Amino acid sequence: MTLHQIAFAAVAAVTLISAVFVVILPNILRAALFLVFTFLGVAGLYVLLNAEFLAAMQVLIYIGAITVLIMFGIVLTQQLMGARIRQATQVRMVVIALPVVLIAFAGLAKTFIRPFASAGEHVAAAPAPVDAGTLHQLARMLLQPYVLPFELASLILLAALVGAIVIAKEEKD
């Protein structure tokens, strides 16, 4: 195994183990904390894929904004001192969900991933180029061929901002 593959294994292990904690921990505040480690692991995967700008955006937006927003949501809607914060998952649902999830994973692996394993050498060992121009190229793509979706995304963000304020605002008659 090369150094790159060892780094991949470590980052993937951190991502998946903390993701499991996110969905099984009864204390939802701790689950949100493990969400941070999952997002960090995904950012590490982006770095290994030479997508440094996306890794930075992952840390800024997911860890810096979304996780903080989720924690605000938790402390605003739970009685922290009481027993309500413990959201015990029912054993019955786990018994149903576990086989479904395993079948889904097996199906994904068989139909979607297996074809790429035998797709040839260029897929199996493509040396992704490490050049400083990635960010430059990304900016060029966002502002030339994808400028319309780019502007639409800003419109969606504005709509979500106004909508969130309107929905969460307390109504005083």
Place this chain on the structure above:
Amino acid sequence: MPPVTWYLYVSAALFCIGLFGMMTRRNAIALLMSIELMLNAANINLVAFSGYLTEHTLVGQVFALFVITIAAAEAAVGLAIVINVYRTVQHINADEINIMKW
């Protein structure tokens, strides 16, 4: 470089963990967290294919950037709805919020 299938397996596993969370959790915020896991799994796929298959165009990275934008908007609006629901019915158990069922 690890082969592209390694990234695909990690992404599929992350998606399935999110699916498990969606099926077992009852708290609405925990459901939102599971959705974020599944969106991240999709992003890993996009960036992996961008790096391995179309290494000179970065289309996958651009698309992943848009997915992150939508995820941020979704989290903001979703949490606003959760807070509003909590103000109305004093809990956020997703399977007990059924006043729109009739």
